[in-house]
Amino acid sequence: MEKMKGIHHITAIVGDPQENMDFYAGVLGLRFVKKTINFDDPGTYHFYFGNEGAEPGTIMTFFPWANAYKGRVGSGQVGITTFLIPPNALSFWEERLASFNIHTNKVIRFGETFLQFEDVHGLKLELVERENGKENTWEFNGVTKDVAIKGFGGAVLYSGAPHKTAELLETVMELESLGQEGNYLRYQAAGDIGNIIDIELSAVGRGVMGVGTVHHIAWRASNDEEHVKWQHKIHDHNYGVTEVKDRNYFNAIYFREHGGLLFEIATDPPGFMIDEQKDHLGEKLMLPKWQEPHRETIENHLQPIVVREVKGE
Numbered sequence: 001m002e003k004m005k006g007i008h009h010i011t012a013i014v015g016d017p018q019e020n021m022d023f024y025a026g027v028l029g030l031r032f033v034k035k036t037i038n039f040d041d042p043g044t045y046h047f048y049f050g051n052e053g054a055e056p057g058t059i060m061t062f063f064p065w066a067n068a069y070k071g072r073v074g075s076g077q078v079g080i081t082t083f084l085i086p087p088n089a090l091s092f093w094e095e096r097l098a099s100f101n102i103h104t105n106k107v108i109r110f111g112e113t114f115l116q117f118e119d120v121h122g123l124k125l126e127l128v129e130r131e132n133g134k135e136n137t138w139e140f141n142g143v144t145k146d147v148a149i150k151g152f153g154g155a156v157l158y159s160g161a162p163h164k165t166a167e168l169l170e171t172v173m174e175l176e177s178l179g180q181e182g183n184y185l186r187y188q189a190a191g192d193i194g195n196i197i198d199i200e201l202s203a204v205g206r207g208v209m210g211v212g213t214v215h216h217i218a219w220r221a222s223n224d225e226e227h228v229k230w231q232h233k234i235h236d237h238n239y240g241v242t243e244v245k246d247r248n249y250f251n252a253i254y255f256r257e258h259g260g261l262l263f264e265i266a267t268d269p270p271g272f273m274i275d276e277q278k279d280h281l282g283e284k285l286m287l288p289k290w291q292e293p294h295r296e297t298i299e300n301h302l303q304p305i306v307v308r309e310v311k312g313e
């Protein structure tokens, strides 16, 4: 069986869709790679952002719920989503975020400096400089490829049972333990990006799902065969894992780990170019074939959104 490579995507609940678009495409300079709907709730968008090639390990996705209640970041969630930037890019980002009146804060974990901030809806994010991960050649609104976000660095998990979550990562998912520093355990997956997972050991209070919180974290399987092996392995360790679900761009299985986080394992193929060519990713509202007959009703229900440049000060 293959080694776990790391994060495939992270999905969060946010507020107004245009505000979400302006933050992730406009401020952070990510590429908007897919506009679709929540397959379990067709009245809501599902937005996907990533690198130029929309590759696994770079995909941040959102359910924008304009009128939903604010959640609370806490245990049972990904507490902080870590994005990877090239070496020497941190000062660019510090200035850029300040120009958009976004408050930042620097912290050090395991000898690395993280620039922490919140998105427009309160989701906790951070940037870290690392050599690994290939350059993201998507350039937009003043973010050039020498500073562009390459994908995920990893994530900080807020678990209701940190040592049980750690045991899952280490013994079932077979991430490598990199030890403890202060109140953090660090694990490394086998991939090049989205591969550093820190578990927070200090008490953070219970999370409440809602706007500004991560809904789930998805891990990678290289193909359908490996995916089914993961499903069996997780089942054999007494986690209640779902059947394989067709998410159009990948197949998915889900399970709740003992610290309360919702984990997904998603296949790398077929990927985001199954229904749009690389140069046209994110341009049209894409519907799974079973929703195509309802396109007109669905489109009339959704607030129109645009990918646009936004200006700082």
Ligand code: ZN
Pocket (backbone or CB within 6 Å): 009, 011, 216, 218, 252, 264
């Ligand atoms: Zn997912």
